[in-house]
Amino acid sequence: MTLVTVSLEAIFAGLAFLLSCYATFVTVRFNHRQKALIESQEQLNAMLLRQGQQEASNAGRADLGATFVKLGSSKVRLKIWNKGKAPARNVRIEIADASDIFIPSEIAEKFPLETLEQHQSVELIASPHMGSKLKHAVRLMWEDDCSSDNDKTVYPTL
Structure with missing residues (x-):
């Protein structure tokens, strides 16, 4: 050991x-x-x-939208607005079957719109009737700081 x-x-x-x-x-x-x-x-x-x-x-992009707004019981307007951060220039609109509920002369007077600033809107008088469609295709075209050829189709409903 x-x-x-x-x-x-x-x-x-x-x-x-x-x-x-x-x-x-x-x-x-x-x-x-x-x-x-x-x-x-x-x-x-x-x-x-x-x-x-x-x-x-x-920051240089505009974003347009459109919807129908009801004022009271019988007045209806198509409201087109800019929710983007930049102004939209040369705003144009195409509405399928525009003569159905819109006054063509009002569209011709207001569009093309020179400038639509941020949070600014423009309204078109709408006159829906019993036979008019509930959904309308509205094509919005504009220019902004990012592009000169912006295009968006929205489908507002009555």
């Missing part, structure tokens, strides 16, 4: 080795978390950059 004697230096060396292993484990775990944080920051920055670019491109 041999007697193993452990010196004080060997005990401290073993403790130092264990402490070093623990520190390495903690450092590796921290580096993984740091890497995940950096990746999520990069994704967030890329998303914010895309959002900023989209907002910048939308």
Whole structure:
């Protein structure tokens, strides 16, 4: 039987080795978390950059829409508005079967509209009757800072 004697230096060396292993484990775990944080920051920055670019491109874009508005029990108007961030220029309109419920001379007087600013609208008098269609195809065409050939078809219903 041999007697193993452990010196004080060997005990401290073993403790130092264990402490070093623990520190390495903690450092590796921290580096993984740091890497995940950096990746999520990069994704967030890329998303914010895309959002900023989209907002910048939308800043020069007009967005037109149309709907029927009822005023009282018998008055009806077709309201055309600009909900975009930029003014719409040279606004034109095409309505299938326009003579059915609209006055053609009023359309000819108001359109082409030179400028339709943001949140501005224009209204056309509508005179629906028992035999008129409930849904009308309205084609809106305009120019803005982003394009000179914008086109949108909406289907307002009575």
